[in-house]
Amino acid sequence: MANDDRAPRTTPNRQRRRVLGGLGALGATGLLAGCDWTHSQAVREFLGKTENLTQAAQRLVASRESLAREYDKSDIAPTFRPNGTIKPQTPAYQKLLDSNFTDYRLDIHGLVARPASFSLAELKAMPSRTQITRHDCVEGWSCIGQWTGVVLGDLLDRVQPKDNARFVVFYCADHLYGSPRPYYESLDMIEARHPQTILAYGLNGSALPVTYGAPIRLRAERRLGYKMAKYVMHIELVESFAGIQGGHGGYWEDRGYSWWAGV
């Protein structure tokens, strides 16, 4: 689901060891075979460029309004598969959890005319949208769940984005795989204003559990799972995400995954 390209059964610690082991093996391969050209920096940069082609083509065939398929209640998976972070470890998050998120405030700032802050109760009081959609993980699996939340476009109307705002950046509470910096993601204004793009506070009719990103997580139903940030703490509207963390617009994007994430 969200934030992951790996099997969720492995804990972050085991995962880290595996990543380190993998890097070691990679180094060994490098020593043995010189530098393997199939993953040289130049090749990676060249191959990464086709993402722009995919993005342009999909923008062409998928209209702004085209909706992701919505399913029936009977299609909902008995257990929605969690992955990425399943419980943020920071004291700040623990404090929010202890208060049952009554102290939670969602700040929306950056290139907006009227920066605002919303409590969870205020978000829940706004008009909501409930959708039964298919979650497609970059690994290849899919899970169907029913999400309830506030339409992001409604929140944007409240804060009034400035003309130069091009991206909406979501900052999260979790540090995936011990990353020193928190998980983050970004959407362009088209996707942010898509009618199915919601900040979900409910899953399958109940309050969103911690495992799935409480108190709120992003749903962007025309994209892969890693775009759908969990544990969203604040939102910033920016002209460019070049200066944020690795500069590629998201945690996995900084690690070589496509920002578009439509395939």
Next chain:
Amino acid sequence: MATNADPGPPGTSALIKRHSLATRLWHWITAVCLLVLLTSGLQIFNAHPSLYWGSDSDFDSPFLSIGARRDANGDPMGYVSIEGLQIPTTGVLGWSSVNGHMQARAFPAWATLPGPQWLSLGRHWHFTAAWVFGVLLVFYLLYSIVSRRRRRLIGVHRGEMGRFGHEVVKHATLRFSRARSYNIIQKLTYLTVLFVLLPLMVLTGLTMSPTMDAAWPWLTEVFGGRQSARTLHFLCAFALVAFFLVHLLLVLISGVLNNMRAMITGGYQTDGQTDGWADDRADAAPAGTHGANAEERHHGQR
């Protein structure tokens, strides 16, 4: 018809032009693309080595999965599980060696692009090759429909299906004639690969894209859901691998130099016999040399 493609009188061999430059270029570029697509596809598959039918993943009962577990002695083993039936595959699938160290991975490092487990880069390789392959395929299929040469080579003529049994016997006894157009088994095979398998690879691939599903909702309808499309993508890929192995074998045993020349310079040496259909009539072959007779004559010489 160009002089170099003149079949000459039946019974004498002739050097004809079998493949146009377009066909030869398409063939070799696509061959490279398919190699990249297969190996990077296996890399992507390794990220979640299970296949399902329907819209979503029923994790407890996949249709097919590749994995590693401990055997009765507590030693790690690799397995392939199809509809619950487990086949041990230690060393190749599920549990294989990477630089001398055994590792849990569905397809082994020698079969994946890149070698190390690296999903994001595997995806970049896959989609780059997919763009080249997909765009060329569209143009080549259109060309195959409008080109007279292609139609003559792979088009099935009325009544030709009746020769299927005859051709099966000829193939089984490894008697290959060098006719101007393909025999009926070749025609049906190439038509299936070109117009069924290759387009299915593109369409099932597109169905896995959530953005494409929003743009073209009929995709998931046609294939019975995203996970079904993923499973079909995998099965079609291995159907293409099977085709490739047979293709390679037959190229090798039915006159490898002549066959290779046809796909490199375009030239192909026929053995003078006609294929019994099609062109001899259209190309005003001398009277009295009906294809079947020519073929019988040829057989008589053996």
